[in-house]
Amino acid sequence: MSDGIVGNAKFRCSNCDSEHELNEEDIYFEATGGSSREMGDETEYSALISEQCSECGALYEIGMKVWEYPTGIINYSDEEANGVEDLNVNYEIYHKPPEPERDSSRVMGAAAGGAIFGASIGGPFGALIGGIIGGIIGDSVAKGDKNG
Known part of the structure; x- marks a missing residue:
């Protein structure tokens, strides 16, 4: 069983063309939906980033959705963005390390x-x-x- 989704993103500000990078620590996914299907549970995870460009101060927003189905497999992802160009996002299933x-x-x-x-x-x-x-x-x- 997975413990969530982690991701990172690279993009350019559409106002000043400066490059930005978001790490796993910058993106917080939360489970926002789900259902039972033929091969087990499907879980929808969502994250929303709303920040200002560190170079020009322009506001940008990136919305990310990831569906895990069956458990442990990223089935589908979707991104919506305002104020950014060349958005490149990578997602992974996260597993907490086992307790000793x-x-x-x-x-x-x-x-x-x-x-x-x-x-x-x-x-x-x-x-x-x-x-x-x-x-x-x-x-x-x-x-x-x-x-x-």
């Missing part, structure tokens, strides 16, 4: 080690206290480990 899984084996190992150590020193009560302290230490080590 948390490894709890380090915490469990520290808790077990603490329990064994505590039992050897203080019996059952020492095992309980050692397990709790080992779990706390193991959890803090796991949270501090940035590389997995």
Whole structure:
């Protein structure tokens, strides 16, 4: 499943002929429509850019629509523009990077080690206290480990 659309655009100001470029960070797409079809869901994404030329101050507007159907495939796109010439737009399906899984084996190992150590020193009560302290230490080590 995709997480949205990203795009970039290059164009010239129709007033002063200066070249402009919009990056993924400059264009915000939002899902504005959709429906269920034979091969799954269709989603319509829209973006509207309304800015002034940095060279001459003339206003330009670019409207972009992208249809994703089936999921993961750009099926169709359409652009409308005022104040620009030679509009060249590229779109891509965006996928968020997967969340890293948390490894709890380090915490469990520290808790077990603490329990064994505590039992050897203080019996059952020492095992309980050692397990709790080992779990706390193991959890803090796991949270501090940035590389997995």
